[in-house]
Amino acid sequence: xxxxxxxxxxxxxxxxxxxxxxxxxxxxxxxxxxxxxxxxxxxxxxxxxxxxxxxxxxxxxxxxxxxxxxxxxxxxxxxxxxxxxxxxxxxxxxxxxxxxxxxxxxxxxxxxxxxxxxxxxxxxxxxxxxxxxxxxxxxxxxxxxxxxxxxxxxxxxxxxxxxxxxxxxxxxxxxxxxxxxxxxxxxxxxxxxxxxxxxxxxxxxxxxxxxxxxxxxxxxxxxxxxxxxxxxxxxxxxxxxxxxxxxxxxxxxxxxxxxxxxxxxxxxxxxxxxxxxxxxxxxxxxxxxxxxxxxxxxxxxxxxxxxxxxxxxxxxxxxxxxxxxxxxxxx
Numbered sequence: 508x509x510x511x512x513x514x515x516x517x518x519x520x521x522x523x524x525x526x527x528x529x530x531x532x533x534x535x536x537x538x539x540x541x542x543x544x545x546x547x548x549x550x551x552x553x554x555x556x557x558x559x560x561x562x563x564x565x566x567x568x569x570x571x572x573x574x575x576x577x578x579x580x581x582x583x584x585x586x587x588x589x590x591x592x593x594x595x596x597x598x599x600x601x602x603x604x605x606x607x608x609x610x611x612x613x614x615x616x617x618x619x620x621x622x623x624x625x626x627x628x629x630x631x632x633x634x635x636x637x638x639x640x641x642x643x644x645x646x647x648x649x650x651x652x653x654x655x656x657x658x659x660x661x662x663x664x665x666x667x668x669x670x671x672x673x674x675x676x677x678x679x680x681x682x683x684x685x686x687x688x689x690x691x692x693x694x695x696x697x698x699x700x701x702x703x704x705x706x707x708x709x710x711x712x713x714x715x716x717x718x719x720x721x722x723x724x725x726x727x728x729x730x731x732x733x734x735x736x737x738x739x740x741x742x743x744x745x746x747x748x749x750x751x752x753x754x755x756x757x758x759x760x761x762x763x764x765x766x767x768x769x770x771x772x773x774x775x776x777x778x779x780x781x782x783x784x785x786x787x788x789x790x791x792x793x794x795x796x797x798x799x800x801x802x803x804x805x806x807x808x809x810x811x812x813x814x815x816x817x818x819x820x821x822x823x824x825x826x827x828x829x830x831x832x833x834x835x836x837x838x
Contacts, residue, residue, distance in 0.1 A: 517623050518547045519684075520602035524589035525610035526554040529563040531730060532610040536569050539606075544620040546574060548600050552593040553579040554586075585701030585765075585824065590680055594695040598687070605685045611731035612681050614638075621725035622684050627672045627718075634689040634717030635710070637675060638682035638725040639667055648729055651679045652721055659707060667723040675719040677710040682727035689716040699822035702762055704769035711777050741799050754799045760806060761830035764813045767792050771817025782818065789814035 521539050525532045532551070539546050553560055561579060564570045570577055576596065584592065590607065597605045606619065618638060627633045640651035649661040654676040666673045680696075683706075693712050696705035710719060738754045745751055755763055771788055774780035780788070792810050796803040816823070825833075 517544070517604060518600075518602045519544070519604045519606055519619060519623075520548040520550060520597040520600045521546055521606040521608065522590070522593035522597040523549060523551045523608055523610060524554065524586060524593050525551060525556060525560060526583060526586075526589070527556045527558045527560070528610050528731070529556065529558050529560040532560060533563060533567050533569065534613050535608065535610050536564070536575065537567075538613040538615070540569075540572060540574065541616050542614065542619045543616050544623055546606075546619070547602055548597070549575050550593050550596040550600075551575065551577045552589045552596070553577065554583045554589045555580050583826070583828075584698060585826075586680075587696050587700035587702060587705035588698040590705060591695040591698040594690065598691050598695075601687070603687045605687060605690045607680050607683045607685065608727065609681055609729075611729060613728045613730065614682065615726065615728070618682070618725050618727055619684075622722050625672060625720075625722040625724070627720040627722065632717050633720055634686055634713050635675075635678065635719040636684040636725075637678035637719060637721050638684075638727045639721070639723050640679070640681050640729045641726050643728065643730065651681055651729070653677060655707075655711075662721065666721070669724050672720040672722060675710075675721055676714070677707050678719060678721075680706040680709075681729050682725075685713065686717070689713060692716055699824075700769045701765050701822075701824040701826075703766035704773060708769070708773050708777070711773070738799075744798055752795060752799055754801065757800070757802050757805070758831070758834060760809070761825050761827055763792070763806070764809050764825055767810055767813040768817040768822070771814050772820060775818060785814055785818055 523535060536549060539549050569575050594605065594607065622628065622636045622638065625636060628636060637652055640648040642648060647664055647667055649664060652675050653659055653661040659677060693716060696709040736754055741752065741754050767789065771785050774788060789810055793807055796806045800806060
């Protein structure tokens with residue numbers, strides 16, 4: 508079924524961040540450039556990829572497309588730093604809307620037109636339109652949209668009814684369409700977060716300018732999801748508790764360190780969480796490590812330190828390269 512008429516003449520600039528996923532980036536950009544509502548510009552920020560990303564884009568003719576603005580950074584600033592840069596560049600275009608996504612997202616041709624045709628798009632009280640994020644099998648990735656009620660809580664699948672536009676507290680940076688004036692009135696995601704939580708925190712600030720609304724009719728494919736894995740222990744605990752957590756590889760634990768720090772900072776800054784409350788938050792992460800993860804006792808000092816850094820607003824990130832070096836040295 509063809510998409511209904513979109514907001515006529517709306518100028519849309521996409522902001523995309525990539526790191527060492529050239530094949531996925533090509534699919535993302537080709538999807539963007541094939542939209543039935545034409546994209547005005549695509550600002551791509553490459554976080555110092557080492558997999559031949561610019562060569563792959565050149566081979567596909569994407570760098571020759573005048574709509575593609577490609578910038579390769581000299582160092583990896585993390586997802587948060589990359590999005591801060593890409594969104595800042597996109598804001599400068601003066602576009603009506605900013606469409607934000609990772610390199611592992613691929614919008615079908617009618618995705619943007621469906622967003623712009625939604626009644627919420629013409630409502631000036633709307634700050635953000637968020638698509639339904641789906642997996643390759645068509646299932647909705649529920650954790651991508653939701654509410655803050657003490658902690659992030661996914662929007663239930665029953666809320667994804669066509670013709671509705673439920674209000675959200677947060678949306679991950681996969682298929683967020685942000686009104687241009689709102690994006691220009693709100694600082695981009697916090698680069699110092701490096702990874703995890705930058706989308707939640709940005710949404711908390713965007714909400715000061717209007718509502719975040721889901722548009723269930725518009726979908727975007729998200730291909731590379733999650734860094735956890737299932738173990739016999741995690742299956743047993745989830746079966747007993749009704750939870751749905753996975754174990755996190757120790758090689759990727761640097762993400763958890765960033766996440767705890769950023770989350771504690773957000774809870775203090777936006778919720779006014781007390782020091783005692785922060786201790787409880789860190790204790791929940793410690794409990795998760797003890798129940799699910801390999802080498803849990805090696806993780807605890809890092810989690811505690813991350814919580815303290817979050818309370819103090821200290822953002823000294825252990826990069827993936829530094830973490831890999833520690834592992835090679837047996838630390």
